[in-house]
Amino acid sequence: MDYTILWLVALVLFIIIEIGTMGLTTIWFGGGALVAVIASALGAPITFQVVIFLVVSLVLLYFTRPIAVKYFNKDRIKTNAESLVGRQAIVTSEIDNLQGIGQVTVGGLEWSARTSDDSVTLAVGNVVNIVAINGVKLIVEERKEEN
Numbered sequence: 239m240d241y242t243i244l245w246l247v248a249l250v251l252f253i254i255i256e257i258g259t260m261g262l263t264t265i266w267f268g269g270g271a272l273v274a275v276i277a278s279a280l281g282a283p284i285t286f287q288v289v290i291f292l293v294v295s296l297v298l299l300y301f302t303r304p305i306a307v308k309y310f311n312k313d314r315i316k317t318n319a320e321s322l323v324g325r326q327a328i329v330t331s332e333i334d335n336l337q338g339i340g341q342v343t344v345g346g347l348e349w350s351a352r353t354s355d356d357s358v359t360l361a362v363g364n365v366v367n368i369v370a371i372n373g374v375k376l377i378v379e380e381r382k383e384e385n
Contacts, residue, residue: 241287242278245271262306270295322368327351327378333360342366342376351376 252268274291282290325344333340335356342351353360354369354377366378 240278241284242275245275245278245287245291249275262303266299266303267291267295269298322349322376323370325368326381327366327368327376329360329362329364329366329378332362333366333378335359342368342378344368344376349376350374351378353377354379 249268249271252264252271255264256262256268270291270293273294274287277287277290322344327342327344327349329340329351330343330348331339331341333342333351333353335352335358340351340353340360342349351366352372352375358380360366360378360380365381367381368376369379370377
């Protein structure tokens with residue numbers, strides 16, 4: 239039996255799924271199906287076709303996916319919260335981790351805030367750097383003055 243049509247259908251399905259998801263999920267299997275189409279057209283046995291499909295798909299997945307994800311995600315827009323890391327904020331309510339209090343304003347919005355060091359308290363009016371986000375709280379550090 240000639241499996242070329244079966245592999246072509248699989249290839250088309252993988253491409254359609256990839257176009258629908260745009261998540262680099264099935265394109266690797268499309269590459270494997272393409273090689274299996276060629277193997278089938280050359281008259282290779284079905285066992286070889288399946289093995290070559292699996293090997294090529296896994297090799298593509300393992301070696302090229304990290305590069306492709308890095309390349310395609312380089313222009314990814316950060317979410318609102320992610321975009322706050324690295325920005326400066328102003329303390330609007332004293333930050334004291336031991337008492338579990340503190341707020342900052344950044345970009346015109348109020349956020350709960352904690353310091354990265356429990357022994358540090360920050361007074362109202364201090365300018366701080368946002369270093370991380372933990373749940374719905376910004377983790378801040380006192381801004382270091384540059385000379």
